[in-house]
Amino acid sequence: MEPGWLLWGAAVLLLLLHVLAELSPAVGFVLRLGWYCLLCVLGSLLAVPACLLLNGGRTVRNMRIIKNIVKAFKYFFGLKFEVKGLENFEVEGPAIVVSNHQSILDMMGLMEVLPDNCVQVGKKELLYTGIVGLIMYLGGVIFINRKSTTSAKMVMSEVAKTMVAENVKVWVYPEGTRNCTGDFLPFKKGAFHLAIQAQVPVIPVVYSSFTSFYNPKTKLFTSGKIKVEILPPIETKGLTSDDVSDLTDRCYHTMRETFFVLSGRPSPSEQWGPDQPDVWCGTALLV
């Protein structure tokens, strides 16, 4: 077929999809999420050879390449990030970064602020997303098996040693799963054990609620603004395993307060909690 016809075909298809998306919010939602996944695949197709050629294999240095590609995604969805407190990432040496996790769209927010030499902890199922899994592997993502606490803890203890030896920061989602209820889930303790074992600071990062522009239950996915705040590091020098619960609580409360402020909502005490969710949260691999 002539290239001219192909271009016309693509243009007509895009127009058709656009009209469909405008007519039905549900179709628009599926198309936009599909487009997001496609962008991830296309981005990975670009990033994999770049990472292999420039850095030769699995290394945190690949995160820079991945980050620069992913930072362009927001323009396709009309998303804006307003970032405060980037200077709080400027701690010498390793640290544990903890942040709230609302959706697979978080990956854009993550790359928007990701400091150098920082890898994430992710569920091992993500390795099976083909080329996207491969790019995560090349970027140095640490994969854990959430179904086995023993093996997850073993992996994390190993990380406590290597992060200090190799001077890397580790980004953990302490809720342990995506949560778009407009509130926080209780924090799991792995991140805080890790910080105390390695005696490194915890840097909390908070993203405002997505519920005004993204809601899988009502099939809402429009453009929107996300406020991000990087909070001051919390030191753990001298803390022992007895202090894990206190450290977890302290981070939870500080982050949750900030979350409500950033989301422009009343303070948590006057609020409904995750017990009365008005937003459905997916449990499938991606949505």
Ligand SMILES: CCCCCCCC/C=C\CCCCCCCC(=O)SCCNC(=O)CCNC(=O)[C@H](O)C(C)(C)COP(=O)(O)OP(=O)(O)OC[C@H]1O[C@@H](n2cnc3c(N)ncnc32)[C@H](O)[C@@H]1OP(=O)(O)O
């Ligand atoms: C170029 C284009 C590219 C496009 C493509 C994109 C590529 C982008 C590349 C890269 C981006 C990557 C993005 C990745 C994003 C991934 C997101 C996810 O997958 S989120 C899910 C996984 N993450 C977690 O789950 C972490 C948080 N979880 C934990 O830390 C848990 O604590 C865990 C898993 C370690 C254990 O989970 P438990 O469910 O058993 O829960 P507990 O209550 O915390 O632990 C049980 C007991 O064990 C103790 N414990 C936990 N950890 C311990 C430890 N290390 N040592 C000793 N005790 C420990 C605890 O204190 C608790 O005991 P007591 O209740 O206090 O008595």
Ligand SMILES: CCCCCCCCCCCCCCCC(=O)OC[C@@H](O)COP(=O)(O)O
């Ligand atoms: C099976 C083949 C699928 C091929 C499609 C690949 C396209 C994948 C693009 C999405 C990549 C986005 C990465 C973000 C990772 C993420 O945020 O995962 C969420 C989970 O960690 C949280 O776990 P949970 O909420 O418990 O399922």
